Amino acid sequence: MKQHEKVGIRDYTSIVILMMGTKATENTPSAFYNDVQSAAWMIPLISAGFFLIPLFLLLKTFSVFQGKDLFVVVKKLLGKYIGFFVLLYLFIISSLAVSFDTRMYSDIIHSFYFRRTPLVVVYIIFLLVCVYGAKKGIQHIGSVSYIMVWYIIFSFVLAMILSIMDSNIRSIYPILGSGIPDIIKSSIPGTTLFADLVLLTVLLSSMSSFKDFAKGTWIAFILTAIHISAAAFIFICLFDRSLGGLGYPFHTAIRYFSFGNFLTNVETLFFPIWLMAAFIRFAALLYICTKLFAHIFHIKEAGYLIPALATIYLLTGMIPETPLDVALVFKAKIRLIAGPTFAAISLLLWTVALLKGEFNYAKHKKGM
Amino acid sequence: MQNIKRVCKLLIIISIICSLTGCWDREELEENAYVIGLGIDHSKLKGKIKVTMLIANPEVGSVQGGGGSTEKPREIISFDANDFIAAKATANSVISRDISYELLKVIIVSEEFAKDPNFLPIITSTLKDKEIRLDSYLAVCKEKASEYFLKNHPRMETRPHKYFQFMIDNGINNGLIPDSTLFRYFSALDRGTDLFMAMYTTTEIEKSSNFKGEDHYAAGQLNVSGELDKTQFSGSAVFKNGVMVDKLDGLDTRLINILDDTTDIQDVLVNVPDPFSESDNQLAARVTKTNNNKITMNLNGVRPKIEITIPLTLTIMSNPSMVNYAKDPEKKNFLKEFIVKDTTALFEKIQEKTQTELKGSPYPLSLYARKHFKTNKEFERFNWAKAYPKADVTIKPDIVIEDFGIQKKVLNNKED
Numbered sequence: 001m002k003q004h005e006k007v008g009i010r011d012y013t014s015i016v017i018l019m020m021g022t023k024a025t026e027n028t029p030s031a032f033y034n035d036v037q038s039a040a041w042m043i044p045l046i047s048a049g050f051f052l053i054p055l056f057l058l059l060k061t062f063s064v065f066q067g068k069d070l071f072v073v074v075k076k077l078l079g080k081y082i083g084f085f086v087l088l089y090l091f092i093i094s095s096l097a098v099s100f101d102t103r104m105y106s107d108i109i110h111s112f113y114f115r116r117t118p119l120v121v122v123y124i125i126f127l128l129v130c131v132y133g134a135k136k137g138i139q140h141i142g143s144v145s146y147i148m149v150w151y152i153i154f155s156f157v158l159a160m161i162l163s164i165m166d167s168n169i170r171s172i173y174p175i176l177g178s179g180i181p182d183i184i185k186s187s188i189p190g191t192t193l194f195a196d197l198v199l200l201t202v203l204l205s206s207m208s209s210f211k212d213f214a215k216g217t218w219i220a221f222i223l224t225a226i227h228i229s230a231a232a233f234i235f236i237c238l239f240d241r242s243l244g245g246l247g248y249p250f251h252t253a254i255r256y257f258s259f260g261n262f263l264t265n266v267e268t269l270f271f272p273i274w275l276m277a278a279f280i281r282f283a284a285l286l287y288i289c290t291k292l293f294a295h296i297f298h299i300k301e302a303g304y305l306i307p308a309l310a311t312i313y314l315l316t317g318m319i320p321e322t323p324l325d326v327a328l329v330f331k332a333k334i335r336l337i338a339g340p341t342f343a344a345i346s347l348l349l350w351t352v353a354l355l356k357g358e359f360n361y362a363k364h365k366k367g368m
Numbered sequence: 369m370q371n372i373k374r375v376c377k378l379l380i381i382i383s384i385i386c387s388l389t390g391c392w393d394r395e396e397l398e399e400n401a402y403v404i405g406l407g408i409d410h411s412k413l414k415g416k417i418k419v420t421m422l423i424a425n426p427e428v429g430s431v432q433g434g435g436g437s438t439e440k441p442r443e444i445i446s447f448d449a450n451d452f453i454a455a456k457a458t459a460n461s462v463i464s465r466d467i468s469y470e471l472l473k474v475i476i477v478s479e480e481f482a483k484d485p486n487f488l489p490i491i492t493s494t495l496k497d498k499e500i501r502l503d504s505y506l507a508v509c510k511e512k513a514s515e516y517f518l519k520n521h522p523r524m525e526t527r528p529h530k531y532f533q534f535m536i537d538n539g540i541n542n543g544l545i546p547d548s549t550l551f552r553y554f555s556a557l558d559r560g561t562d563l564f565m566a567m568y569t570t571t572e573i574e575k576s577s578n579f580k581g582e583d584h585y586a587a588g589q590l591n592v593s594g595e596l597d598k599t600q601f602s603g604s605a606v607f608k609n610g611v612m613v614d615k616l617d618g619l620d621t622r623l624i625n626i627l628d629d630t631t632d633i634q635d636v637l638v639n640v641p642d643p644f645s646e647s648d649n650q651l652a653a654r655v656t657k658t659n660n661n662k663i664t665m666n667l668n669g670v671r672p673k674i675e676i677t678i679p680l681t682l683t684i685m686s687n688p689s690m691v692n693y694a695k696d697p698e699k700k701n702f703l704k705e706f707i708v709k710d711t712t713a714l715f716e717k718i719q720e721k722t723q724t725e726l727k728g729s730p731y732p733l734s735l736y737a738r739k740h741f742k743t744n745k746e747f748e749r750f751n752w753a754k755a756y757p758k759a760d761v762t763i764k765p766d767i768v769i770e771d772f773g774i775q776k777k778v779l780n781n782k783e784d
Contacts, residue, residue, distance in 0.1 A: 037744050038738075038744070111498055112498055113393075114392070114393045115393065115498060115499075116392040116393050117392040117393050118392070121392075125387065168629075168630055168732070168735060170735035170736060170738065170739065171735060171738075173735075173738035173739040173741070174738050174739075174741040174742055174743050174744055174746065174747050175739075175742060176742045176743045177743065177744060178743060178744050178745070179743045179744075179745065239555065240555050240558065240559060240735075241555065241558035241559050241560070242554055242555050242558040244558075245495075245558070252502070255501055255502070256501065256502050256503055256551055257503070258503065265470075265501075
């Protein structure tokens with residue numbers, strides 16, 4: 001994994017958009033709907049509001065250490081031992097998230113498109129592609145995601161427009177769903193939508209500059225919050241009460257509508273593009289997880305780790321017996337803790353930096 | 369060294385090509401039997417259903433075939449089964465090809481079975497089979513579904529999928545049958561507050577059917593003769609909580625389709641009594657609905673007050689009493705007022721029927737009520753299903769007559 005080139009803002013932003021935006025196409029909208037019914041579209045926005053402060057503080061902390069990545073910052077602020085545990089925690093949570101998420105994506109492919117192919121085969125092929133992408137390095141992932149991001153956004157917007165044609169805006173009422181307390185309660189674990197942003201600081205050392213990183217993060221953060229909220233809104237309008245019972249509303253929707261009588265079964269058009277987004281997402285996550293692992297255990301040749309880690313993810317991903325277990329038991333637990341704890345870690349980093357006087361030091365340096 | 373690398377890369381690419389066949393999911397048109405229509409009936413055996421499959425032959429009718437194929441366009445089989453998912457495997461003992469529901473267009477249920485509470489668990493299994501698309505239509509037939517498919521012999525459209533598609537699309541466009549996709553069935557079921565209408569069809573023609581208005585027929589009542597297929601689509605079956613409870617004729621279905629903003633009716637041709645005619649003649653008119661209905665609700669009192677304004681545009685297409693509207697603006701107004709009165713009466717009649725007989729609104733009216741509640745709990749406490757039959761509903765057609773037809777010709781005829 002020799003790296004000479006750096007990732008620019010353009011590539012970085014598209015990676016982040018694809019990483020977080022694909023969440024609208026899996027079970028996230030229906031999970032929100034089950035929590036708060038017709039107010040599900042508010043959760044991404046309110047969660048974004050909750051996550052705003054930790055993210056702002058996280059970026060502020062990193063701005064002091066111009067261009068240094070998560071490892072350096074954690075080591076400097078928390079020391080060797082606490083830092084080790086914090087990084088290990090990040091690694092374990094994100095690994096579990098990756099393995100259950102990849103399992104969920106394989107489930108989607110298996111149950112909607114390749115019904116007769118054994119799940120394991122689908123899963124293995126899916127991970128193989130991701131491993132290949134991750135091994136190519138973040139620069140390649142970045143340029144591929146920039147090439148693809150426009151097509152993916154276009155196809156998603158098209159799918160949404162087609163859904164709007166069949167939907168009824170009145171399904172959005174009663175506007176508060178199951179009530180304000182429930183919305184707030186579900187919005188706290190909802191921050192998991194943006195938890196990836198904390199992990200992405202691992203990439204800082206391969207970024208062209210910190211300014212690009214901060215700017216890209218903000219752009220992607222705002223865009224994905226709106227994107228997931230809009231997707232949830234449209235799915236509520238389309239499916240109404242049935243949304244709660246659907247596992248994967250996006251895939252049910254693209255199987256439902258058609259371009260008039262002439263062009264039916266249009267899911268074959270959306271499926272490959274969605275698949276590309278999924279590949280990019282997991283290739284990037286796999287890359288980040290490997291980097292974390294390699295740093296924690298001081299492994300120099302991280303490139304060889306990728307297939308090994310992917311195999312472990314495959315094995316843990318196969319633990320849940322049915323797709324239902326994945327969505328309701330395993331993934332739900334990760335969703336519950338990942339967001340809040342990742343936010344807590346960013347707060348912790350900022351507090352320590354404040355107490356240690358890093359901000360004063362940086363100001364001094366600038367002043368001189 | 370470089371050569372070895374190149375060969376390795378080539379080998380990898382070649383091995384990747386093999387996966388393009390789709391592994392286990394390789395499918396060939398030739399090897400599949402596509403079920404276009406699925407019939408569900410009561411079985412003589414207890415707890416079982418009788419499944420009828422209408423299977424299309426993909427070889428017939430395609431332009432590329434050049435008319436060379438002498439095979440029949442369809443095949444129909446009926447047998448007893450537990451459900452229609454496992455029935456696919458059973459059917460393979462008769463049908464040589466692999467049965468697929470991928471192109472299923474219509475599910476036809478006999479009226480008798482649709483009224484059975486067992487219908488609900490059977491039809492819900494369509495959600496479980498990912499091959500069945502939610503835009504397939506649900507229809508109810510008067511006779512047994514197995515007989516229905518046998519008697520259905522379209523003359524012009526021998527390919528069954530085209531026949532059902534055209535028949536249903538046109539029926540929905542002119543409002544005589546409801547847009548009853550499985551998607552709408554399940555969303556009405558999940559909402560739990562409204563009724564659902566499925567299209568009504570039959571191949572049995574009633575012997576004693578008299579002439580009625582152009583749209584007062586339910587399927588099977590229109591007395592047609594000639595060289596034709598006897599299948600008729602008209603009217604609707606009303607479902608409450610997923611089980612059929614009642615049926616409506618073509619006129620009622622049409623009125624409800626006009627009240628329902630979620631379906632699009634396009635080309636409704638109607639007859640309106642001509643107020644100037646002495647011998648009960650009728651005007652032909654084309655009705656178009658340009659905008660959505662305006663619905664205002666006041667749900668605070670004991671009897672909820674609902675006001676529905678329906679914007680309709682009429683084009684008069686015939687003039688049996690030969691009145692010259694161009695010369696006489698008062699007659700224009702008189703005609704308009706007459707039509708408003710006539711349509712209001714029609715709507716009020718069907719409205720009363722939904723409140724007293726059906727005890728529920730056959731279109732998603734409850735969606736408009738939801739706006740008045742902040743949370744779901746409040747809405748559930750209000751209990752729409754109970755409140756609706758008590759509601760005080762007024763319907764106001766807001767009619768614009770766009771065109772009175774050509775006046776000049778009539779004028780000339782009269783002066784001759």
